Amino acid sequence: MIKTLFLGGGAMASALIGGILRDPNQNNALFVVDPDSSRCAALTNAFPGIRCFPKVSSELMANVDLLIFAVKPQQMYVVTQQVQPYITQIPVALSIAAGVRTDTITRWLHGFPRLVRAMPNTPSLVGAGISAVYATADVDDTARQMVNNLLAHVGDIIWLDKEAKIDAMTAISGSGPAYVFYFLESLQDAAVTLGMSAEQARFIALSLVNGSLKLAQFDNRAFTQLRADITSKGGTTEHALNVFDAAGVKKVIGEAITAALARAVELGNVMDASHPPRHE
Template identity: 45%
Template sequence: MNIHFIGGGNMARAIIGGLKQNGFDMPAITVLELDADKRQTLSLEFGINTTDNYASFSQADVIVFAVKPQQLRQVCNDLRSNLTQQLLVSIAAGVRSQDISRWLDGYPAIVRVMPNTPAQISAGISALYAMPQVSATQREQANTILAAVGKTVWLNDEGEMDAVTAISGSGPAYVFYFIEALQEAGVALGLDAEAAKLLALETFAGASLLATQSKEDIKTLRAQVTSKGGTTEQGILALETGNIKDIVRDAAKAAAAKSKLLGDQLGEIN
């Protein structure tokens, strides 16, 4: 599989690094990057090809759009003449596959992806949506690329991407926010900042790992920690009094609504 990336930023680097770790044939990767220093760094670090133009893109099996959403329309204009039957994989946040297809005169072989930032340490989760004309082989190609940085889930309806954005795309920030709050609570209770930080981080990491590996559902795991009349029960009661679950739902709804609005706005670029 010959993969060409457009853009050599953080997410592209994470995917390339994951592919290298998985034993991928690195000379089969090319990155188009306009910054000469970044091209040299990418080439030296990963053993890949780099370029500042689209001349070799007609030879690719897969082309990955790893640019800012606002740049994608121009990228489509520049790329159009080099397209034959390549699979296009877009990780540009918010841009719908139908809009990319429209910018490319109806090009059908497009997979849209919503990764998240833990992909930078190969611990991400990516949601993928394939347009109907994408073949089974091309779906597998897209899955191989994104599985290099974590787990994958396929969507049957692209409209679900707004919900995905709200949960896993924005989700790391919610987790960081709660870790920050737990750390601050520890300091308020008399712990020094470093101890509070370590306790909060390791508690989140350990609880997440336990939830991932356990056969019990999340609600049961929570109940197992919450002894009747105990300290945890008092903490949970305080959270419920503050309607924390409603607040989390409201946060997700707000993020999903913003995702839809951004998709509408980005799709208007023509």
């Protein structure tokens, strides 16, 4: 059994635990630390078999195979200080805290080097996420596999060779669900303007995006080609796409993602500067 300890039992930890427990072949013994007793009670109710504790102890940290930081970024410093006295024997620690870099966590953990950082996204909450993952050089293949198996329970995984790419993925797939929802909103609004009820417009937007997605997954050709297939010369689609092009929609999407990337880098710097090193 893999002893897996979650620090923080919130939305993301619940999604991961739910995903793990849906797998009949899973071999994790699951432990959680969360100071909120109602959260602990809710977790152990929802997932019989897991154990939840209000704080870290040496007994709990003993023989942990995989430690997971699943707290808010601004709670990371406090949590690292709580586990630091017991961490040296842990094979690998995974952080899903947005924007907190591995060098920052290593510094807060007084030099602990075996870190994996992951950026999941909200569809992970329904098992359909994408996680961007980066491991420091000290993480061995067994530990990588352990992390991979865990995150695979809530969706797809992209391993990255450079940590800076986590910031890029934060801008693309981390924030990405909001871009898709923005498009859904726009479709819904347009359908209402054209006379559909709000309920019909919501149904139409979801069905349209869902169907197009399925077609793109089924048909391996480039997205451009799929688009060309329904864009006949002088037809309705061409008229609509001409308006997109004239407004520079593609360029604006690129600029929006670049702005998100700049903010991700900035937030990483803010987190790094938020607490001074205790040991140089």
